[in-house]
Amino acid sequence: MSSVAAGSTPNEKDALFHPELLQKFDINGPRYTSYPSADRFHNQFGEADYLGALKRVAQANEPLSLYFHLPFCPNICYYCGCNKIITKDHGRSAKYIKYLAKEMAMVCAAMGAQKKIPVTQLHWGGGTPTFLSHEEMIELMHHTREHFDLLPGGEYSIEIDPRRVTEADIALLAELGFNRISLGVQDFNLEVQQAVHRVQTIEETRAVMDWSRRYGFKSRSVDLIYGLPKQTPETFKETVDVVLKMNPDRLSVYNYAHLPHIFKPQRRISEADLPGAADKLDILSNTIARLGQAGYVFIGMDHFAKPDDELAIAQKEGKLHRNFQGYSTQAECDLLAFGISSIGKVDDSYSQNVRTLDEYYAAIDDSHLPILRGLQLNKDDLLRRELIGELMCQFALNTEQFSRSHQIDFASYFKAEIEELKHLEDAGLLEWRGATIFVPIKGRLLARRVAMTFDRHLRESQAKGTYSKVL
Ligand code: SF4
Numbered sequence: 141m142s143s144v145a146a147g148s149t150p151n152e153k154d155a156l157f158h159p160e161l162l163q164k165f166d167i168n169g170p171r172y173t174s175y176p177s178a179d180r181f182h183n184q185f186g187e188a189d190y191l192g193a194l195k196r197v198a199q200a201n202e203p204l205s206l207y208f209h210l211p212f213c214p215n216i217c218y219y220c221g222c223n224k225i226i227t228k229d230h231g232r233s234a235k236y237i238k239y240l241a242k243e244m245a246m247v248c249a250a251m252g253a254q255k256k257i258p259v260t261q262l263h264w265g266g267g268t269p270t271f272l273s274h275e276e277m278i279e280l281m282h283h284t285r286e287h288f289d290l291l292p293g294g295e296y297s298i299e300i301d302p303r304r305v306t307e308a309d310i311a312l313l314a315e316l317g318f319n320r321i322s323l324g325v326q327d328f329n330l331e332v333q334q335a336v337h338r339v340q341t342i343e344e345t346r347a348v349m350d351w352s353r354r355y356g357f358k359s360r361s362v363d364l365i366y367g368l369p370k371q372t373p374e375t376f377k378e379t380v381d382v383v384l385k386m387n388p389d390r391l392s393v394y395n396y397a398h399l400p401h402i403f404k405p406q407r408r409i410s411e412a413d414l415p416g417a418a419d420k421l422d423i424l425s426n427t428i429a430r431l432g433q434a435g436y437v438f439i440g441m442d443h444f445a446k447p448d449d450e451l452a453i454a455q456k457e458g459k460l461h462r463n464f465q466g467y468s469t470q471a472e473c474d475l476l477a478f479g480i481s482s483i484g485k486v487d488d489s490y491s492q493n494v495r496t497l498d499e500y501y502a503a504i505d506d507s508h509l510p511i512l513r514g515l516q517l518n519k520d521d522l523l524r525r526e527l528i529g530e531l532m533c534q535f536a537l538n539t540e541q542f543s544r545s546h547q548i549d550f551a552s553y554f555k556a557e558i559e560e561l562k563h564l565e566d567a568g569l570l571e572w573r574g575a576t577i578f579v580p581i582k583g584r585l586l587a588r589r590v591a592m593t594f595d596r597h598l599r600e601s602q603a604k605g606t607y608s609k610v611l
Pocket of ligand 1: 215216221222267301324
């Protein structure tokens, strides 16, 4: 089995992929797109709390980040774990856009905005954002720009389903201000595609990549999933090679988690077709080796990027951030989220909208913001959020600096955690370099495991036995 660090020469000591460590330490846990993770949100946090947070943020007058959840998809992919609505009725998205506009107006009114609020980051996620007609896309962006000023140089991104876009769509998205696209691919093997009910040709995908270059998009990201039914190490190698020929700037390689008791569409996947644990390890190992040979750098979690991509540069410069979209070069902004189930991060709080269209429309018709639940972070949460963010983005934490900036004594504040780190240290997942906790290349696929040691909420729930192991 080959073992190569992404972006470095083949060398066992520097290898990213260590199957024995994955088998031993890969346990179920948060992805830390937020800390505390969303499963800690509760419904005692409601609209009044959110309104308070919006007012505090308005006073800061800093540039913001925006997220729009566009949930409609014309067909179901069986592996899907997103909050989506399967429909072919485009009338449904026309109504939804109108309510997004109302929600934006309500939020901006609550912030007491006298002028357009500056924005450096915007993301349309889904669902399938390109389910919207051209008129709907124009309308949504028009309403966005009525309230917000999309600053030059920002990250304006959209998730694309290559099966459903035309050159005219990509041209329009560029005209609307989008400069980054993320393409869902998952796997190019036809048998795999049929088993997950998502048949997508290489040509369709390549065309979108070509158009995105033609219309000036700065960055192209491709999502793959390993562990899907009918996948083998050989078929996935072929997929990776085809994708590499398309020369994406970034690649995400996600592990498929088969949880049919939670995600109904997954019940249509036959468990007998899923690759076994050994095959999955092989697929991951081959993929990491292949991406390393092709010059991609491991960013963290499931993300890889070219060394000249801004994510890789930001990581080198210690300026990488993690948010609900994964990794980002934009400084930690407050995030306003719109649409069903979307999660915002405002002041020292997280808030999530209601999950269904009926609840969403009813709340807005009733002149209420559609908040379902959330969390007000306390001082300890804020401190741990910063710490976990450093470990996930920079693979290092200078504990002396951290102590100074938070006016704590790291050794006594995190006495129990430091003790617990010892077994990860013994296994080579982390090193103490002076006062710095450092995650060497060998431990980076498992950096989340190191971060989990500092997750107070997780420690408490583990004590209650509510978290389980994956392997
Ligand atoms: S994977 Fe994406 S395109 Fe497929 S059903 Fe889910 S949200 Fe829709």
